[in-house]
Amino acid sequence: MRPLPILLFVSLLGMALAAHVQIPLRRVKSMMEKLMEEGKWETYQKKRDEYRKRLPHELISGSQIAYDYGDIVYIGQLSIGTPAQRFNMILDTGSSDLWVPDSSCGGIPGCPDYCNKLPKDQCPQFCDPAMCCPGSSTLPLNARVGIQLDQNPCDLKHRFNSSASSSYQKNGQQFTIQYGTGSAQGFLGQDVVCLGDSNVCYSKQLFGQATQIADFFENQPCDGIFGMGWPALSVDQVPPLLNNVVSLLDQPLFNVWMDRKGTQQDVVGGLFTYGALDSVNCDTSKIVYTPITSQTYWQFAIQGVSQGAYSSKMTYQVISDTGTSLIGAPQAVVDAIGKQLGGTYSPFYGAYTIDCNATPDDIVITIAGQPFNISYKDYIVSLNGDCVIGLFGFTFGGFGPQWILGDPWIRSFCNIYHIGGVKIGFAPAYHSS
Numbered sequence: 001m002r003p004l005p006i007l008l009f010v011s012l013l014g015m016a017l018a019a020h021v022q023i024p025l026r027r028v029k030s031m032m033e034k035l036m037e038e039g040k041w042e043t044y045q046k047k048r049d050e051y052r053k054r055l056p057h058e059l060i061s062g063s064q065i066a067y068d069y070g071d072i073v074y075i076g077q078l079s080i081g082t083p084a085q086r087f088n089m090i091l092d093t094g095s096s097d098l099w100v101p102d103s104s105c106g107g108i109p110g111c112p113d114y115c116n117k118l119p120k121d122q123c124p125q126f127c128d129p130a131m132c133c134p135g136s137s138t139l140p141l142n143a144r145v146g147i148q149l150d151q152n153p154c155d156l157k158h159r160f161n162s163s164a165s166s167s168y169q170k171n172g173q174q175f176t177i178q179y180g181t182g183s184a185q186g187f188l189g190q191d192v193v194c195l196g197d198s199n200v201c202y203s204k205q206l207f208g209q210a211t212q213i214a215d216f217f218e219n220q221p222c223d224g225i226f227g228m229g230w231p232a233l234s235v236d237q238v239p240p241l242l243n244n245v246v247s248l249l250d251q252p253l254f255n256v257w258m259d260r261k262g263t264q265q266d267v268v269g270g271l272f273t274y275g276a277l278d279s280v281n282c283d284t285s286k287i288v289y290t291p292i293t294s295q296t297y298w299q300f301a302i303q304g305v306s307q308g309a310y311s312s313k314m315t316y317q318v319i320s321d322t323g324t325s326l327i328g329a330p331q332a333v334v335d336a337i338g339k340q341l342g343g344t345y346s347p348f349y350g351a352y353t354i355d356c357n358a359t360p361d362d363i364v365i366t367i368a369g370q371p372f373n374i375s376y377k378d379y380i381v382s383l384n385g386d387c388v389i390g391l392f393g394f395t396f397g398g399f400g401p402q403w404i405l406g407d408p409w410i411r412s413f414c415n416i417y418h419i420g421g422v423k424i425g426f427a428p429a430y431h432s433s
C-alpha cells in the first residue's frame with residue numbers, strides 16, 4: 001500500500017486539536033487582488049510574460065514569501081494559467097501532490113448554499129434572484145445538486161477557472177488524495193504553474209482540480225496544497241512541480257526559512273528560495289548535510305535526542321515537514337521530555353503544557369554526529385493563550401518515519417532540500433527576536 005502523505009498540520013489538528021482549537025484566521029487577499037487594487041496588475045502580468053518567454057533558455061532562481069499564521073501554518077502562493085490565477089497554498093514538504101479547488105467546486109461565487117435549499121418563492125427574499133435562486137437562468141446545474149445546508153468548504157476559496165486560461169490543456173484523469181483528516185478529489189488538468197512571485201515556472205504542469213474538498217479545509221487559510229516531496233510519494237503519480245523545474249534552476253535545491261511571529265496572524269514570516277541558498281536569513285557558512293534515506297518524504301536519520309537530564313542515543317528515521325505545525329515523535333520520547341520539562345499532559349491538546357514564563361534548555365537532536373539545538377522559543381507554541389510544548393506522540397507503523405520534524409525544527413534551522421544531491425542540509429536560522 002502506498003504511504004499516505006502526512007500533512008501534519010492536517011493530521012495533527014485532526015487527531016488532537018481540530019474539534020477544539022479554532023485558530024483565528026482571516027481571509028487572505030490574493031496577490032492578484034492586492035495588485036489589482038494598487039493598479040499594478042497589468043505591469044505584473046507583463047513582467048510574468050517576459051519571464052515565461054525566457055524559459056527554458058536560461059537558468060533561474062527565485063524566491064517566494066511565506067505568510068505566517070501564529071507559527072502554526074505557513075502559506076505561500078502559486079499562480080496557474082494565462083493570465084495567472086493565484087492561489088494560497090500550504091507549501092508542504094510532507095506530500096507530493098499539487099491541487100487547487102476547481103471552479104465547479106461549491107456553489108456560485110457570491111451565492112450562499114442556503115439559497116438552493118429555500119423554497120422557490122422564498123429564495124428571492126434572501127438571495128440575489130437573478131443569480132442565486134433555483135430556476136434562475138444563470139444558475140449552473142452543478143450548483144443545484146448535492147448541496148448541503150452548511151457552507152461548502154470551496155465557497156471561501158479561490159477556485160481555478162480553466163475556461164479563463166488560454167494555456168490550459170484538458171486531461172480529465174480522476175484523483176483522490178486522503179490526508180489525515182479528510183480528502184480532496186477531482187480531476188487532473190495541465191497548465192503553466194509559477195512559484196509565487198518568482199520567475200520559476202513550468203509550462204506543462206499536471207495538477208489536481210478539486211471538485212470536492214473535506215470540511216476540514218473550510219477554516220484553513222489555504223486554497224490548496226503544494227506537495228514538495230519526492231515523486232514516489234505522489235498519490236496521483238504525477239511528476240511534482242519541483243522535479244519538473246529542477247533542471248532549470250541555478251542549483252538543484254530549495255531553501256526554506258521560517259520566522260517566529262508568535263501569535264501574529266497573516267504576517268510575512270518566511271521565505272522559500274528556489275535554486276539558491278538564502279544567506280540573508282540563514283548562516284549558510286555552517287550547513288551540515290545528511291543523505292536522504294528514502295526518496296519519498298524528505299527522510300533521513302538522527303542519532304539521538306536530549307533535553308536536560310533526559311538523553312536517548314537511539315537512531316531514528318525522521319522527516320522534515322514544512323506542512324506540520326509541531327514535532328511528532330514516539331510517545332515515550334514525548335512523555336520523557338514533557339516530564340523532564342515539568343509539563344502537564346493536556347488531553348485537550350494531545351500534548352504537554354508548561355508555564356508561560358518558563359525558559360527551559362534546548363532540545364538537542366544529533367544529526368551526522370553533530371548537535372542541533374532547538375530553543376524553547378521555537379518548541380513552545382502559544383495556542384489559545386496556553387503554552388504548549390510542541391511535541392506530539394506519533395506512530396507511523398511499518399517502515400515509515402518515526403519522527404516528523406515540523407515547523408519548530410524549521411524555525412530553528414533553515415532546511416536545504418537538495419534534490420540534485422539527494423541530501424538535506426541544515427543551517428542556523430536568523431531571527432530578529
Ligand SMILES: *[C@@H]1O[C@H](CO)[C@@H](O)[C@H](O)[C@H]1NC(C)=O
Pocket residue numbers: 103161162163164
Ligand atoms: C470562467 O471564465 C469564463 C471565461 O472568462 C467566464 O465566462 C466564466 O464566467 C468564468 N466562470 C466562473 C465560475 O467564474
Ligand SMILES: *[C@@H]1O[C@H](CO)[C@@H](O)[C@H](O)[C@H]1NC(C)=O
Pocket residue numbers: 308361362364371373
Ligand atoms: C545546546 O544545548 C546544550 C544543552 O542545553 C547547551 O549546553 C549548549 O550550549 C547548546 N548549544 C548551543 C550552540 O546553543
